[in-house]
């Protein structure tokens with residue numbers, strides 16, 4: 001057997017085997033040889049069958065159209081796509097146009113490429129299949145070896161090839177059955193998984209719904225509790241306001257009666273009676289100041305205090321406070337009220353503002369044993385900071401919030417008072433659109449800072 005076009009002499013592609021297809025029985029031989037060559041160069045079983053089938057189909061077609069044909073197998077080892085190439089050339093002058101169309105398209109799917117060309121004398125069918133990635137493409141020595149092996153081996157009879165083909169068919173059928181069973185099993189598993197997912201989904205939705213119901217109920221309860229709390233706080237403020245108001249008249253009467261009894265124009269009292277009446281009067285005065293503080297706080301809490309907005313000159317307010325509180329300074333404690341920088345007009349309520357500052361100065365003077373109490377004001381972005389700084393005992397950090405709670409007094413500060421002044425002052429600061437803060441350390445005095453916006457009413 002020789003190469004169909006003398007290409008066997010070329011280095012690449014290298015001829016592995018060539019043969020001639022003369023009669024119908026040869027198709028079986030060609031098929032068998034195709035399988036053997038494919039096996040020899042490393043194709044796996046399935047690919048061997050594909051290549052052999054494609055080759056026998058092409059051979060059958062050409063034989064039926066134009067008689068004998070030459071078949072040659074080449075190894076294409078160079079280039080980007082090392083592949084097994086097969087060429088089939090009819091001996092007679094058959095042209096591509098003589099072949100019935102359509103059939104070879106299906107055959108083409110069994111290999112990587114399948115082309116048909118006419119050259120000067122006849123047509124040629126070329127097909128190729130890339131060498132498998134797992135087997136290295138054979139080198140020249142290996143090809144020479146293969147060629148020798150294949151030439152030495154005698155092709156079997158058509159009956160042998162038929163038996164092999166039957167066996168392959170059975171194997172293919174078995175594989176199809178296994179695949180089908182596998183697919184059925186997979187389908188079953190998928191269905192089961194789907195059922196599981198649906199069940200899980202249902203369970204999750206139920207849990208979610210239940211959680212949602214819980215959250216809704218919780219919110220309803222929370223709403224109810226906060227409206228109860230609001231109602232309780234309003235009731236407390238109303239109660240304080242009413243009680244304080246009702247107490248004011250009798251306490252004032254007691255003070256008045258005490259004053260009358262101590263009056264020199266009244267019947268003379270024994271010294272002991274005078275002491276008692278004095279005690280009654282001072283207790284009643286303390287009670288009256290408590291009642292007044294309570295009433296103020298209750299009013300501020302109930303929101304019934306509506307600031308009376310007007311232009312307030314801080315210098316004037318500072319001047320008045322300096323005048324009224326001067327009497328409280330002692331040789332040991334100086335009161336220093338610095339003049340605010342001009343212009344010092346802000347939008348505020350003069351009466352409420354004066355009350356807050358008086359309260360702070362009053363506390364400073366009350367708790368400071370020696371040194372000074374100083375009030376000063378400075379402008380900050382969008383407002384003013386008014387600080388009341390004293391050299392008093394100072395307040396531990398953990399009590400900085402508590403002293404703003406009603407009735408709270410720092411233990412050990414045995415001074416007359418109700419513990420209502422600071423909560424009241426903070427409420428008023430809020431009503432004026434500002435805030436009241438404290439920085440203090442025990443032994444280093446206290447600084448109460450009132451921050452006020454320039455336009456407290458937002459004007």
Ligand code: ADP
Pocket residue numbers: 363364367368390392393394395403408409410411413416417418419420421422423446
């Ligand atoms: P009161 O002065 O009537 O006791 P306040 O609400 O004004 O009530 O103050 C609460 C407590 O805060 C005071 O009892 C005192 O213990 C502490 N306190 C307030 N101001 C000062 C201050 N300048 N220096 C030290 N302690 C203070």
